[in-house]
Amino acid sequence: MQSKIPVGILGATGVVGQRFVQMLEHHPWFEVAWLAASDRSEGRAYGEAVRWRMKTALPLRVAEMRVSPASPAGAPKVIFAALDAAIAADLEPRFADASCAVVSNSSALRMHSDVPLMIPEVNADHVKLLECQSWRRKSHGFVVTNPNCSAIGLVMALAPLHHQFGIETVMAVTMQAVSGAGYPGVASLDILGNVIPYIAKEEEKMEEETLKLLGKLDGGKVVPASFGMSAHCNRVAVEDGHTESVSVKLKKKAGQDEIIRSWNEFRSVPQELQLPSAPAQPVQYLASADRPQPRFDVDAGNGMTASVGRLRPCSVLDWKFTVLSHNTIRGAAGAALLNAELLKVRGYLD
């Protein structure tokens, strides 16, 4: 039996860091071998440093690991990064420089022209951008990113439509879960019985990342998709699961059944490669009038499936629908993990 690839987690004590720990437990290819967090946690046992917020138990082996300093010395060659953007902007390049494969959930480098921003079902070919990274050429290190939690469910729903019919315009309004803000994140006094119609920088990320994700690789760079895209981002009193009300205009007219079929039949690289974290069905259409709902649908496909519902005509654009995806699984840790699995199969982790 082949031994697993040792991986490290940068930002291991945060909500997304914890998801990495949870999802890597029992992973067939990867094994947590190194954990780093802020100075405050350094040197302590992870089980003491972390305020564990997952619903499954903290794995004993990981609980007993020491938290390392957040520097490349002694780190394994594959790093999952769950850092705040400001810190990531400094640390991720240092790890890439030190020949690490940095699989990042941070926004810091997502829009850099030579950094792939990937959803393996949507734009697995963008991985080739890696060849342009100076780190890669120098040391074999590199950085790969996944999108913001608000963009990922939307783009999974848009991708089959874009490929089959062409997208001309998108309007999306989010109702985002509190776990998207990390821990402690949103104060209970701010959100109990309330809606907050603002999440700093979220709309900008959602708009530009959507266009890059659905863009085309052309030579050494990604030409972003050119359709109109507007986002409104709101926070609601939901634990996990970003719900989005979306209107879309298509280039080629399509009927309701065709669209539903394009979602239900959508399969892509991760499904073909049978990547361990790939859901059997990346996008599912729910026929019930009042679905998807976070309560019932957030864990579809172990949190890796985007659920779509309520497809109906839009009197301004062509169609309206609702999309829901799990913001800390498909929208964060699971997204990075699927990226890493793709990288492994493509030979980038050798």
Next chain:
Amino acid sequence: MQSKIPVGILGATGVVGQRFVQMLEHHPWFEVAWLAASDRSEGRAYGEAVRWRMKTALPLRVAEMRVSPASPAGAPKVIFAALDAAIAADLEPRFADASCAVVSNSSALRMHSDVPLMIPEVNADHVKLLECQSWRRKSHGFVVTNPNCSAIGLVMALAPLHHQFGIETVMAVTMQAVSGAGYPGVASLDILGNVIPYIAKEEEKMEEETLKLLGKLDGGKVVPASFGMSAHCNRVAVEDGHTESVSVKLKKKAGQDEIIRSWNEFRSVPQELQLPSAPAQPVQYLASADRPQPRFDVDAGNGMTASVGRLRPCSVLDWKFTVLSHNTIRGAAGAALLNAELLKVRGYLD
């Protein structure tokens, strides 16, 4: 001192009926003289029949009133109606036939061509439609309606823009409070920690009512506004206050300051007439990046002011913003009350 006009409440035990009772206590012109509800409540003291959900105490005088049968015999000539649509469709015409002025919050007759659908700040002139009503001609009875709770805040925000710049397109996504569904209404198991992306018939109402409200009276009928209008309606775990993410395209280009000024300076008939329930400022713009929020802003202007915030460019239409209004005050009982006050000043209640 002149005596007050006796008024009746149809559907007095529901959430909106209770708001009528609450708002009519201490009203300078009107006085509750008659209450009707379902058969089950008939003959009982109101205080026993109602499951009082308001935060102020049930007025003792009203608590002791007997609940009357829901029929015109013995009812006063001014009736506030807070009935389910199916029942309203039958009962409201019967009261109008019996020469009552029916000031209704129900959706049943809103879209009838000779029934005014009014927000006094927006289309007070539509009251002239009354002259076309057969009831009016026959018996002096009539029916006036106010819009759905999801339409009213939106239309208050749109009206000054429509008048000043002309509206070409509107996209609106609601996050609606549970009180909008009445009592018991939304089950806690359905909404705690959840979003429900569906409210039966709400999107249709919101779209068609918006166009009628912003339409023009032409001869004996209203020509609805002709702009594109699309709505998505969601339910969230908020007690009172519908929040809406809105994008709008204007006919005449307008700057951010001009738009904000058009909201803050918007005054209309109820303010000129100093109607008792009219807010000093019907629309207020909040400069904070994260407002309006139900927690803080729902009671602005005693629940009669619509709060707008976050005006920023939209990359698909021209502008995006958030609007919030109180769904059972400005969006229901307060709306009807303001209609009744206008009717009185215009001589329709004489």
Next chain:
Amino acid sequence: MQSKIPVGILGATGVVGQRFVQMLEHHPWFEVAWLAASDRSEGRAYGEAVRWRMKTALPLRVAEMRVSPASPAGAPKVIFAALDAAIAADLEPRFADASCAVVSNSSALRMHSDVPLMIPEVNADHVKLLECQSWRRKSHGFVVTNPNCSAIGLVMALAPLHHQFGIETVMAVTMQAVSGAGYPGVASLDILGNVIPYIAKEEEKMEEETLKLLGKLDGGKVVPASFGMSAHCNRVAVEDGHTESVSVKLKKKAGQDEIIRSWNEFRSVPQELQLPSAPAQPVQYLASADRPQPRFDVDAGNGMTASVGRLRPCSVLDWKFTVLSHNTIRGAAGAALLNAELLKVRGYLD
């Protein structure tokens, strides 16, 4: 391979009825063969009649079953009953009369002197009361009940203490989940951001059932435990999981470690018999200062384990602690299922 025992569900469309359907899917011994609900549902496919509130999908086979009238004709011989008390009082005896084994979650017959009120870990021997039932003697039919959802977690925590040290006094204050009230149950307007310090008849049930459960079978009847027992019941905005603050006075003084050990080491009949729904550890003590919590601990042991924490001295009685259990699994459907499993092993379902 032996075929499974066909079972019926009375009250199949309610929240507890749905739990039965969910928990019986893949059950090794039982198979849903018959579903009954109110007249309104009769004759319809279950999938259409039910408003499915479980987070797992409604099993297709069950969805397609027709809802039968709630009468013994055509019903299988093993019936799980999840009826409102008033209806149960009438229907359960009719099914027992018709030679059915009625395994009931209803409160209607729990306190009847010849009806076993059982938690198999606590008082499996009470099953012998069945021999006294007139139905049993006449037709082999009988009724067995499980306790109220508020009593069951408490009694599981008390049982090892009672056996080992003797209980003298118990004070318990509950904070109960909304699912305990069924569906639609508690209105969202009543509970969002609120506490309701009252649940009709709950305190009475909790007090008397606790004493019967911890009572002794003496000849043909149960002599209830004689300790002082007082309960306060509150409703809080939690979906699943009743949390209880408990103070207890013991007859024989016990140290903290002894008590914790008595919980952690507690094993009983269901564990010895390896009943399919029996949790490996019926009571678990959590050492963290702030546990148990519904968010993290409600699903322990597939919802069949009671979690206890915060054992500390009480300055009035001897000890204080917090107990949590899943109110619709261990507190309802799972409780009945475990009773049925015990009955089968004991030969009562032959």
Next chain:
Amino acid sequence: MQSKIPVGILGATGVVGQRFVQMLEHHPWFEVAWLAASDRSEGRAYGEAVRWRMKTALPLRVAEMRVSPASPAGAPKVIFAALDAAIAADLEPRFADASCAVVSNSSALRMHSDVPLMIPEVNADHVKLLECQSWRRKSHGFVVTNPNCSAIGLVMALAPLHHQFGIETVMAVTMQAVSGAGYPGVASLDILGNVIPYIAKEEEKMEEETLKLLGKLDGGKVVPASFGMSAHCNRVAVEDGHTESVSVKLKKKAGQDEIIRSWNEFRSVPQELQLPSAPAQPVQYLASADRPQPRFDVDAGNGMTASVGRLRPCSVLDWKFTVLSHNTIRGAAGAALLNAELLKVRGYLD
């Protein structure tokens, strides 16, 4: 017209500090003249330094005031202190040393033998402890405290019973609002849909403060009440208002009506003196089976009245009931304000 007494607020940017600002606006005797907060805020305009969480608007005059350093130089002679305990332990004595009257909401000095812990309705005579304070003798400065937010409602409900019938034993279980933890305080991820059965040091405070408050001044010290008192403290998803389930044993047996009367008729020093913040009725009994509830009753008496309900026999002690009080008004800022008003009338602020 006499000019108002200038007062300062220590810890002005926190939730309780904000309540002081809110409640002092329009106060007939006091006027905010000085605001201090942490170093981070120093020198900034209060309106910029604070994240205003009150539902009324931040008064313009206060918004424009500069935040001063938290040191006595330049501070007025009357100081409301809303500091964390660790900081208060250091700062409050420094202000008292500098001849300030420190009216504190902090727990730091509450249990000091020469510091009055006061609820003016309950133990106004304890103010005489001030004479024993070394600060007072040296500089006229002193420290007066009010109890923890969990103790105050309970003690208001207990006081009339203790005076009239004598208390022998009290068991209290709290369900406390999130605002009691300040801002940002409880993370939304911790409390949405959850109960947290632990608040650090809360039970200890509640138990010892209750006994001191109901104790007797004897010479220069308070002899605490000697009854048994046990508390369990829980956090629930409520914004404002601590609800408590209480059982009590009385020395002299009392009937239900007597007890209810003792609450409803309870009047004390603040009512006699007509202190500006004193509620007309400090304790009100609500006859409804399901009250008090935070949603409806938290603002009774402008948040200064404790609401009691559900008085019924307890099978362990004598009586059970529910008490609710507003934790940041009666339980914090309003408590201190009432203390200050008493001090003024008694001549301690001259």
